[in-house]
Amino acid sequence: MKIRSVSxxxxxxxxxxxxGVSSAxxxxxxxxxxxxxxxxxxxxxxxxxxxxxxxxxxxxxxxIKGRPLELVVYDTSGDPTKAVQLATKLIxxxxxxxxxxxSTTGETxxxxxxxEKEQIPLISxxxxxxxxxxxxxxxxxxAQNDTLAVARIFEYLQKRKLDKVAILSVSDGFGASGREQxxxxxxxxxxxxxxxxxxxPKDTDMTAQLTKIRGSEAQAIICWGxxxxxxxxxxxVRQLGIKLPLFMSHGVSSKKFIELAGExxxxxxxxxxxxxxxxxxxxxxxxxxxxxxxxxxxxxHYNVEGDHFGGHAWDAVMLLKKALEQGADTPASIRDQxxxxxxxxxxxxxxxxxxxxHAGLTKDAFVLVEIKNRDWVLxx
Amino acid sequence: xxxxxQISQYILSGLATGAIYALxxxxxxxxxxxxxxxxxxxxxFVMLGGMFGVYFHTVHNFNxxxxxxxxxxxxxxxxxLFERLAIRPLRRATPLGxxxxxxxxxxxxxxxxxxxWGKDTHALPTFSGDEPLSLxxxxxxxxxxxxxxxxxxxxxxxxxxxxxxxxxxxLRACAVNQRAAGLVGIDVRRMVMFSxxxxxxxxxxxxxxxxxxxxxxxxxxxxxGLKGFCAAIIGGMSNGLGTVLGGLILGVLEALGAGLISSGxxxxxxxxxxxxxxxxxxxxxxxxxxxxxx
Amino acid sequence: MRRxxxxxxxxxxxxLTVPAVVKGGYLLNVLVFxxxxxxxxxxxxLLLGFAGQISLGQAAFYGLGAYLSGILTATHxxxxxxxxxxxxxxxxxxxxxxxxxxxxxxxxxxxxxxLGFGIIVxxxxxxxxxxTGGPSGFPGIPGLxxxxxxxxxxxxxxxxxxxxxxxxxxxAVNLTRSRIGRALxxxxxxxxxxxxxxxxxxLLKVQVFACSAVISCIAGSLYAHTVTxxxxxxxxxxxxxxxxxxxxxxxxxxxxxxxxxxxxxxxxPEFLRTFQDYDIVVYGLLLIVMTMFMPGxxxxxxxxxxxxALRLLPAKGxxxx
Numbered sequence: 001m002k003i004r005s006v007s008x009x010x011x012x013x014x015x016x017x018x019x020g021v022s023s024a025x026x027x028x029x030x031x032x033x034x035x036x037x038x039x040x041x042x043x044x045x046x047x048x049x050x051x052x053x054x055x056x057x058x059x060x061x062x063x064i065k066g067r068p069l070e071l072v073v074y075d076t077s078g079d080p081t082k083a084v085q086l087a088t089k090l091i092x093x094x095x096x097x098x099x100x101x102x103s104t105t106g107e108t109x110x111x112x113x114x115x116e117k118e119q120i121p122l123i124s125x126x127x128x129x130x131x132x133x134x135x136x137x138x139x140x141x142x143a144q145n146d147t148l149a150v151a152r153i154f155e156y157l158q159k160r161k162l163d164k165v166a167i168l169s170v171s172d173g174f175g176a177s178g179r180e181q182x183x184x185x186x187x188x189x190x191x192x193x194x195x196x197x198x199x200x201p202k203d204t205d206m207t208a209q210l211t212k213i214r215g216s217e218a219q220a221i222i223c224w225g226x227x228x229x230x231x232x233x234x235x236x237v238r239q240l241g242i243k244l245p246l247f248m249s250h251g252v253s254s255k256k257f258i259e260l261a262g263e264x265x266x267x268x269x270x271x272x273x274x275x276x277x278x279x280x281x282x283x284x285x286x287x288x289x290x291x292x293x294x295x296x297x298x299x300x301h302y303n304v305e306g307d308h309f310g311g312h313a314w315d316a317v318m319l320l321k322k323a324l325e326q327g328a329d330t331p332a333s334i335r336d337q338x339x340x341x342x343x344x345x346x347x348x349x350x351x352x353x354x355x356x357x358h359a360g361l362t363k364d365a366f367v368l369v370e371i372k373n374r375d376w377v378l379x380x
Numbered sequence: 381x382x383x384x385x386q387i388s389q390y391i392l393s394g395l396a397t398g399a400i401y402a403l404x405x406x407x408x409x410x411x412x413x414x415x416x417x418x419x420x421x422x423x424x425f426v427m428l429g430g431m432f433g434v435y436f437h438t439v440h441n442f443n444x445x446x447x448x449x450x451x452x453x454x455x456x457x458x459x460x461l462f463e464r465l466a467i468r469p470l471r472r473a474t475p476l477g478x479x480x481x482x483x484x485x486x487x488x489x490x491x492x493x494x495x496x497w498g499k500d501t502h503a504l505p506t507f508s509g510d511e512p513l514s515l516x517x518x519x520x521x522x523x524x525x526x527x528x529x530x531x532x533x534x535x536x537x538x539x540x541x542x543x544x545x546x547x548x549x550x551l552r553a554c555a556v557n558q559r560a561a562g563l564v565g566i567d568v569r570r571m572v573m574f575s576x577x578x579x580x581x582x583x584x585x586x587x588x589x590x591x592x593x594x595x596x597x598x599x600x601x602x603x604x605g606l607k608g609f610c611a612a613i614i615g616g617m618s619n620g621l622g623t624v625l626g627g628l629i630l631g632v633l634e635a636l637g638a639g640l641i642s643s644g645x646x647x648x649x650x651x652x653x654x655x656x657x658x659x660x661x662x663x664x665x666x667x668x669x670x671x672x673x674x
Numbered sequence: 675m676r677r678x679x680x681x682x683x684x685x686x687x688x689x690l691t692v693p694a695v696v697k698g699g700y701l702l703n704v705l706v707f708x709x710x711x712x713x714x715x716x717x718x719x720l721l722l723g724f725a726g727q728i729s730l731g732q733a734a735f736y737g738l739g740a741y742l743s744g745i746l747t748a749t750h751x752x753x754x755x756x757x758x759x760x761x762x763x764x765x766x767x768x769x770x771x772x773x774x775x776x777x778x779x780x781x782x783x784x785x786x787x788x789l790g791f792g793i794i795v796x797x798x799x800x801x802x803x804x805x806t807g808g809p810s811g812f813p814g815i816p817g818l819x820x821x822x823x824x825x826x827x828x829x830x831x832x833x834x835x836x837x838x839x840x841x842x843x844x845x846a847v848n849l850t851r852s853r854i855g856r857a858l859x860x861x862x863x864x865x866x867x868x869x870x871x872x873x874x875x876x877l878l879k880v881q882v883f884a885c886s887a888v889i890s891c892i893a894g895s896l897y898a899h900t901v902t903x904x905x906x907x908x909x910x911x912x913x914x915x916x917x918x919x920x921x922x923x924x925x926x927x928x929x930x931x932x933x934x935x936x937x938x939x940x941x942x943p944e945f946l947r948t949f950q951d952y953d954i955v956v957y958g959l960l961l962i963v964m965t966m967f968m969p970g971x972x973x974x975x976x977x978x979x980x981x982x983a984l985r986l987l988p989a990k991g992x993x994x995x
Binding site for chain 3: 412417418466469470475476477478479480481483484485486487488489490491492494495602606609613642644645647648651652654655658659662
């Protein structure tokens with residue numbers, strides 16, 4: 001038994017050794033870091049699937065200028081340390097020309113110094129606005145800034161003269177970043193935050209926080225988080241008989257949320273990328289073509305509907321493709337070409353980068369949707 | 381909305397959460413008392429209960445009651461398997477070895493659950509509707525009533541079991557002194573196995589009755605297990621009322637902490653309480669001290 | 675003692691020549707982290723392997739080192755070295771203070787108390803957003819430098835980290851060979867007996883606890899200055915368990931074993947990457963199987979296998995004749 005395990009290790013060692021040696025001749029290598037496992041796997045899994053799907057498609061269609069793409073994906077399991085190590089691996093061992101991902105803001109912030117030092121373009125799939133603010137020459141992102149999502153909700157509230165708001169955010173990177181934006185932008189819209197509370201990502205009962213909110217003079221509740229916390233919040237709101245309008249973030253704009261919250265999801269309003277309402281959009285919408293293609297293709301490959309998390313990876317690969325089609329094939333030229341892209345209608349929105357804007361989206365990237373009869377409806 | 385209504389909501393919500401902690405804590409206590417092991421994998425059986433419940437109900441379309449029973453059965457069998465495969469083979473076990481084995485076991489169970497059922501969160505339908513009930517100025521769901529009722533029922537049953545059945549008495553004897561229990565003809569090994577069966581079944585029940593409220597996924601076991609352990613510590617690792625009170629106190633303190641102090645630090649409050657009790661009254665709040673065994 | 679020194683010198687020579695063989699690239703980067711994990715594993719092993727006291731809160735000291743260094747340098751503009759020593763001193767004092775009540779506990783209770791401490795510290799990293807940056811992390815930590823020598827490449831980091839790791843290992847080897855080490859082992863075997871023989875068990879345990887915390891804290895500071903970004907998820911309960919696994923795999927009480935355990939567990943995910951989701955299962959299995967069949971760890975286990983093989987082979991030879 002023991003001897004056998006030794007031989008297993010030997011085989012593994014050999015595998016690792018040869019994995020580093022083999023390589024295709026003409027292909028363009030791009031790296032990807034996604035947290036396919038770990039707590040953010042709900043982001044990383046669709047992102048990996050999508051990236052792989054898009055790359056396969058591009059290659060089936062003959063590659064880019066005759067050269068196939070080669071995608072090297074590593075799983076960071078949501079750990080910034082691993083993300084840094086793997087970014088180094090992609091750059092030094094796999095010699096990629098650009099990296100897409102990582103999935104979360106924390107990992108991206110950890111990887112950013114590495115890609116900057118090695119001068120490799122990084123197209124992050126995470127939402128935190130501090131990734132591209134201030135602008136870092138080598139870092140781009142495809143996920144919509146939470147700044148824009150917050151603006152969408154606040155505009156809506158302002159229009160309806162609801163100016164006393166309670167916020168309830170999850171205490172992880174996504175929630176913390178959203179909370180920062182909510183607090184920062186409120187005064188601009190004449191909104192006061194009467195309650196500012198948080199809950200843990202694994203918390204199972206939020207009635208205490210909501211009771212506090214019920215006792216306050218809030219006119220609306222904004223909950224910022226990703227599954228499953230917000231579903232518990234929705235259920236608790238219903239349990240406590242709170243009649244205030246409930247807003248959620250784009251972090252729950254997937255069918256999974258409706259499934260988890262059930263009846264309690266009815267009437268919730270949230271900002272979302274257009275992907276979940278692709279079929280409701282008018283044909284004139286700039287993104288309609290990309291959206292329908294992505295949604296149908298994803299369903300065809302993976303039997304579930306494509307969500308907007310996967311969309312971030314779709315956008316990242318397609319933006320890279322655009323840059324490569326312009327003849328760029330070194331990290332520096334890819335970076336320069338990326339910065340010149342404008343009017344590209346992807347999944348997350350219509351991208352337009354510039355030397356001062358590496359996020360590339362406006363608040364039109366979001367639409368407000370309401371949950372009605374277990375489905376999405378466009379608001380206004 | 382006045383302040384007293386708020387307080388009563390905190391207390392009632394806290395009691396409901398606390399009842400769950402109590403059930404999980406009882407599982408810890410039962411195993412600890414018959415074997416001297418703190419089963420760090422206890423939380424995973426809570427997860428297994430919920431996940432088996434979802435599996436039987438939504439994948440195989442069994443009705444809820446059948447799914448619940450099957451889930452408890454399967455989780456309990458997993459508990460026994462765990463004991464047979466990981467605990468029993470460990471002869472000359474040191475406490476350290478046991479801690480490590482049960483931690484390893486919990487990682488393994490969690491990993492297997494992730495491989496089999498995926499990483500998604502799942503919800504179960506509530507047992508009897510979603511219409512909120514009003515109670516002393518607070519609102520609860522019918523599911524909370526199920527939690528209270530099943531917890532009380534289980535506590536009464538276990539009390540009867542430990543007091544009046546031969547097996548229950550044998551388990552208690554093992555708790556006092558394993559070797560002596562063995563000498564008077566009690567099959568200690570079977571009792572150990574039995575305690576794992578009971579504990580994992582109880583954990584699974586806790587897991588399945590909260591799944592409609594809190595949802596379940598492969599990784600819910602860690603935090604619930606830790607909270608259950610805190611409950612057991614507060615209660616002094618007793619098989620009965622002490623642990624139940626411990627769980628309820630913990631739940632209420634948590635809800636009050638989240639509502640009145642800071643929701644972000646409410647888990648910190650839990651663990652500070654745990655540390656204080658371990659430092660000041662390691663025998664728990666409700667039992668008398670015991671001399672140190674060498 | 676001399677044999678011990680020769681062994682150490684050989685080991686150090688191997689470690690310091692590795693970069694010549696590896697020649698940069700990703701593997702060297704991973705080896706830097708092996709160095710950091712070695713310090714942490716040795717620190718835990720002092721406590722667990724020699725004094726027999728379990729700790730599931732090591733990640734907290736590691737994190738405190740990283741955060742204190744990060745905050746003092748990036749926010750308050752301290753010199754990184756000064757910050758490193760200040761952090762180590764502060765964490766040492768903290769560990770000394772909580773060591774007295776915590777180490778009164780035994781076995782499972784001790785495991786749970788240290789675990790609770792770890793979780794509290796983790797929650798503070800997560801929630802004290804104004805100071806720690808909260809869950810989104812703490813960027814912009816400056817790198818270390820001595821005079822004009824900036825530790826900004828993997829190769830330089832490798833030498834910095836491993837020199838420190840080797841010093842810590844030497845210290846640990848010395849410690850275990852000393853009177854204190856013997857007293858510790860006595861506590862491990864039977865605390866009561868040790869006390870009867872005049873060992874101040876309580877003070878000694880607390881001292882080792884504090885020593886282990888300080889080493890972890892230094893490792894944390896070095897981590898922060900090497901990666902330049904830190905976030906709470908690196909210092910969670912999960913990592914404490916991973917450290918425990920390293921020590922168990924390497925063997926309780928074996929300093930070189932701890933290094934082996936750290937190397938295996940840091941490199942293992944690289945091999946397991948092809949299996950992706952399976953690595954968590956492998957961890958669990960490793961913990962169980964090692965504790966069951968090789969409680970002495972790989973180093974001792976391998977020695978046993980070797981001795982068995984030696985005994986079996988001639989026996990076979992005789993059988994043939």
